[in-house]
Amino acid sequence: xxxxxxCMVGHFGVGKTSLVRRFVDSMFDERYLTTxxxxxxxxxxxxxxxxxxxxxxxxxxxxxxEQLKISHLRGASxxxxxxxxxxxxxxxKAVELQxxxxxxxxxxxxxxxxxxxxxRDQWEVQESALAEHRWATFETSAKAGRGVxxxxxxxxxxxxx
Amino acid sequence: xxxxxxxxYAVFERIGEGSFQLSEPAPDxxxxxxIMEAFPFLEVFLPDxxxxxxxxxxxxxxxxxxxxxxxxxxxxxxxRGESNFLLIECAEQRFQQAQSFVQYAHEASxxxxxxxxxxxxxxxxxQAKSEFLARMSHEIRTPMNAVIGMxxxxxxxxxxxxxxxxxxxxxSAGDNLLNIIDDILDFSKVEAGxxxxxxxxxxxxxxxxxxxxxxxxxxxxxxxxxAARIEPGVPALLIGDxxxxxxxxxxxxxxAAKFTDRGAIWVSVEADTDKGVLHFSVSDTGIGIPADRLTxxxxxFSQADAATxxxxxxxxxxLAISKRLVELMDGKIWAESALGLGSTMHFTARFGVAEAVxxxxxxxxxPLGDRRAAPRSRGLRILLADDSAENRFLIRGYLKGSxxxxxxxxxxxxxxxxxxxxxxxxVLMDTEMPALDGYSATxxxxxxxxxxxxxxxxxxxxxxxxxxxxxxxxxxxGCTDHLTKPIKKATLLEAIDKFVxxxxxxxxxEVSVEEWLKPVVGGYxxxxxxxxxxLRVALDGRDYDKIRMLGHRLAGxxxxxxxxxxxxxxxxLEESALAxxxxxxxxxxxxxxxxxxxxxxx
Numbered sequence: 001x002x003x004x005x006x007c008m009v010g011h012f013g014v015g016k017t018s019l020v021r022r023f024v025d026s027m028f029d030e031r032y033l034t035t036x037x038x039x040x041x042x043x044x045x046x047x048x049x050x051x052x053x054x055x056x057x058x059x060x061x062x063x064x065x066e067q068l069k070i071s072h073l074r075g076a077s078x079x080x081x082x083x084x085x086x087x088x089x090x091x092x093k094a095v096e097l098q099x100x101x102x103x104x105x106x107x108x109x110x111x112x113x114x115x116x117x118x119x120r121d122q123w124e125v126q127e128s129a130l131a132e133h134r135w136a137t138f139e140t141s142a143k144a145g146r147g148v149x150x151x152x153x154x155x156x157x158x159x160x161x
Numbered sequence: 162x163x164x165x166x167x168x169x170y171a172v173f174e175r176i177g178e179g180s181f182q183l184s185e186p187a188p189d190x191x192x193x194x195x196i197m198e199a200f201p202f203l204e205v206f207l208p209d210x211x212x213x214x215x216x217x218x219x220x221x222x223x224x225x226x227x228x229x230x231x232x233x234x235x236x237x238x239x240x241r242g243e244s245n246f247l248l249i250e251c252a253e254q255r256f257q258q259a260q261s262f263v264q265y266a267h268e269a270s271x272x273x274x275x276x277x278x279x280x281x282x283x284x285x286x287x288q289a290k291s292e293f294l295a296r297m298s299h300e301i302r303t304p305m306n307a308v309i310g311m312x313x314x315x316x317x318x319x320x321x322x323x324x325x326x327x328x329x330x331x332x333s334a335g336d337n338l339l340n341i342i343d344d345i346l347d348f349s350k351v352e353a354g355x356x357x358x359x360x361x362x363x364x365x366x367x368x369x370x371x372x373x374x375x376x377x378x379x380x381x382x383x384x385x386x387x388a389a390r391i392e393p394g395v396p397a398l399l400i401g402d403x404x405x406x407x408x409x410x411x412x413x414x415x416x417a418a419k420f421t422d423r424g425a426i427w428v429s430v431e432a433d434t435d436k437g438v439l440h441f442s443v444s445d446t447g448i449g450i451p452a453d454r455l456t457x458x459x460x461x462f463s464q465a466d467a468a469t470x471x472x473x474x475x476x477x478x479x480l481a482i483s484k485r486l487v488e489l490m491d492g493k494i495w496a497e498s499a500l501g502l503g504s505t506m507h508f509t510a511r512f513g514v515a516e517a518v519x520x521x522x523x524x525x526x527x528p529l530g531d532r533r534a535a536p537r538s539r540g541l542r543i544l545l546a547d548d549s550a551e552n553r554f555l556i557r558g559y560l561k562g563s564x565x566x567x568x569x570x571x572x573x574x575x576x577x578x579x580x581x582x583x584x585x586x587x588v589l590m591d592t593e594m595p596a597l598d599g600y601s602a603t604x605x606x607x608x609x610x611x612x613x614x615x616x617x618x619x620x621x622x623x624x625x626x627x628x629x630x631x632x633x634x635x636x637x638x639g640c641t642d643h644l645t646k647p648i649k650k651a652t653l654l655e656a657i658d659k660f661v662x663x664x665x666x667x668x669x670x671e672v673s674v675e676e677w678l679k680p681v682v683g684g685y686x687x688x689x690x691x692x693x694x695x696l697r698v699a700l701d702g703r704d705y706d707k708i709r710m711l712g713h714r715l716a717g718x719x720x721x722x723x724x725x726x727x728x729x730x731x732x733x734l735e736e737s738a739l740a741x742x743x744x745x746x747x748x749x750x751x752x753x754x755x756x757x758x759x760x761x762x763x
Contacts, residue, residue, distance in 0.1 A: 039230070074204065074208070
């Protein structure tokens with residue numbers, strides 16, 4: 001069976017863990033719980049007629065003290081670059097992470113995600129600023145479950161030949 | 162390795178690269194199957210561990226990062242020795258500790274961002290609201306001016322009593338509405354941070370009196386006593402924004418008068434030397450404020466209770482504006498009250514002190530409605546005749562800062578000459594002078610006035626003689642009053658205030674006009690000047706109706722444009738025309754003429 005490692009990366013508090021939880025368990029917890037180290041989950045999905053096991057590596061969000069360990073992306077087939085639409089700084093952080101990952105691991109497939117679409121009226125990430133990067137971008141709400149599955153499946157499809 | 166097994170580690174011996182053998186009994190949390198299958202995290206740790214095992218120089222153990230799978234938290238440890246080992250630890254305690262630290266840092270950081278964001282939004286929203294209010298106020302004011310102006314013109318047409326009453330109500334409602342709009346505009350300016358306080362010299366007593374004069378109109382109508390008191394130790398001349406201070410006082414006194422049906426309202430000022438601030442109190446014997454509302458009344462659009470707005474009207478913005486202004490003056494505002502007995506509004510404010518002059522005696526409690534009690538020496542044109550340079554210096558010093566302009570001459574002959582050339586509000590005449598003494602000079606001035614048929618100007622004799630005879634001699638010569646040297650500042654000011662005609666403020670008055678009124682003020686004053694001519698014709702023809710009508714219109718408009726004296730004189734005209742008091746009508750017309758000749762809108 002096909003197995004693919006996918007990493008969740010982004011600034012802390014953008015909803016990486018919640019997206020995985022929504023995708024894997026169809027659940028959402030209002031409470032914010034910081035991820036320490038790596039949280040690993042798996043989920044089988046159908047891409048076309050093929051079943052693929054996605055190994056979801058949810059990497060601790062980067063903050064001022066702790067940098068993302070690029071070594072955790074070893075062996076990854078792709079990654080999900082997560083931003084919080086409500087915090088402009090998370091876009092800047094995503095840009096920085098994407099550059100660092102590409103510099104060390106080469107061009108890995110990824111999708112960009114603007115999470116917290118349920119709070120769209122409070123968004124401060126400028127669409128024009130985001131558009132500059134020409135990323136394949138999904139708007140998701142881990143809370144409402146909107147766009148989550150589509151986003152994971154889109155990346156999974158990207159990873160298959 | 163028995164010990165490690167006993168400590169709860171899953172212990173694997175490294176047999177070869179990527180090959181491990183369990184060397185202790187398996188802990189119950191260890192999944193069955195291959196170690197690589199069980200712990201995907203090892204994919205990223207083993208390359209580091211292999212490097213570690215291969216390097217003899219490195220330390221004796223290598224810890225992996227923590228990872229989580231199936232709700233359990235793990236850590237891997239590579240050990241080097243005679244054999245190499247890989248340990249897996251179910252690291253619940255270590256995880257909880259690390260998690261709580263990072264969680265704390267992240268939550269604090271998120272909260273800080275959230276606060277910064279909210280504060281940005283709040284600022285933006287407040288700005289937007291203020292701009293909206295300011296724009297709306299302007300938009301409303303333009304048509305309101307037309308409405309009120311039309312009502313004024315309507316007043317001049319022939320109306321029956323009923324119609325006249327309707328128009329009066331219509332006008333007064335319009336005036337009220339404009340006041341409310343002004344409040345809103347002012348408030349939005351304060352909130353948008355657009356108000357910058359002036360730093361100019363002002364006379365505290367003047368400001369206090371002006372505020373009290375305004376409140377006295379309402380107070381008198383309700384039969385309330387009014388009083389003002391400046392405690393000893395309060396500097397007379399301050400540096401700051403006197404206009405805004407007056408606005409606060411007018412507001413507090415206005416509220417006091419509004420919520421008091423019988424009794425008194427009064428204001429006092431004392432110096433709080435410890436804090437270097439002035440402490441103002443405005444008290445009343447009114448309905449009082451419930452204890453649980455004492456703080457909330459300073460909030461925007463807030464009154465003591467909803468019924469207040471029904472019974473007493475108002476926007477509830479006055480105190481909010483006052484609070485902001487007081488804060489701009491580096492002060493605090495608070496309220497004390499006993500329900501049914503009255504309230505006292507306190508505020509402190511910091512001002513610069515213009516001179517080291519401290520009022521020597523407390524200003525006595527005086528009835529506020531009584532205009533003679535008010536120091537009104539401001540803006541007067543004074544002729545001072547004295548041969549002693551020292552005396553002239555002294556008097557000049559007394560009047561410094563009062564806004565008076567003083568012309569000085571050294572003898573009686575020059576005094577007469579000067580008087581014939583220019584109009585003066587007051588003459589200060591030394592009695593003993595070379596060339597022509599004060600008595601003779603006064604006689605000549607009075608003769609000149611009689612020829613010109615003009616009203617006698619107050620002339621104060623300044624003599625060193627305290628005896629009754631000297632006073633008689635002055636009065637006989639035509640002096641208005643007699644002041645004995647050495648003259649005290651308070652005596653001089655009091656005398657001037659006492660005898661300067663009440664409705665004749667001064668020859669030259671600069672009135673500060675609100676920005677939005679500036680374009681129309683010139684036209685308004687022109688119209689008033691034209692009214693003087695009409696009034697004179699009406700006086701000649703004893704047309705009391707016409708005089709009353711014009712008086713009424715002047716009374717209704719002057720203050721609105723910022724020219725309170727026009728309103729006062731208009732009121733006097735209206736009254737005296739109604740009483741057919743020809744002398745008073747005539748005097749009022751001259752007062753108006755004089756005021757209009759001197760007034761300048763700035």
